[in-house]
Amino acid sequence: MARPKRIVRKVGTPSVKMALKGEFKGDEQQLSAKEQHEMFSKADENEPFTEEQLIEKWKEFLPRLDDRPSLKATLGTFPKLEEDFSLTLEIDSRIQDELLANIKPELVSWLRKELRNSNINLKTVITDVVHEKVAYSDIERYTEMANKNPNLALLKRTLNLDF
Structure with a gap:
């Protein structure tokens, strides 16, 4: 019984020797x-x-x-x-x-x-993006709220409140 012949196809992968020489097949296809x-x-x-x-x-x-x-x-x-x-x-x-x-x-x-x-x-x-300062601590939050509503500072002094 005869064996079928194997067909060997070259696949388009670069060889190591060509790569070491700096020759690449795809270079002519790539445009700057x-x-x-x-x-x-x-x-x-x-x-x-x-x-x-x-x-x-x-x-x-x-x-x-x-x-x-x-x-x-x-x-x-x-x-x-x-x-x-x-x-x-x-x-x-x-x-x-x-x-x-x-x-x-x-x-x-x-x-x-x-x-x-x-x-x-x-x-x-x-463009310059202006970021708002975010109040994280209790004092910063209180100061920001007191600036918006001065009655809060009056309430704090009247009731002698602390953090």
Whole structure:
């Protein structure tokens, strides 16, 4: 009885020798952010779009960031659309700005391609968030309540109360 022939197929995994030499098969397929930008942005496209269309495309981009939750949370707020098709995104900190700097070329290129407008630019504005001081101790809570209602201080003095 004859045995069936085994067919050996090469799988597209890199070899150790090639990796040590610094040769990777997938390198020619990966594009830099600048190359992606040039490929996706066409200077002659100027199709107008609405804020609703922008928000829809923005939401379509977010699933790409499932492996980076902090960046996805940063992009959870929608940018404001200006008159000249520039987008202004308000963020809370410089750290978020640094995270966005890595993905900004890809995001802008993708938006330009999807919305067919080469004038789209993304600007980030760091807003100052004012945090209220929270009263934790008894004295801090009493002082805060006495400032809101001066009769509380009068009651404390009249009844000679203490903490």
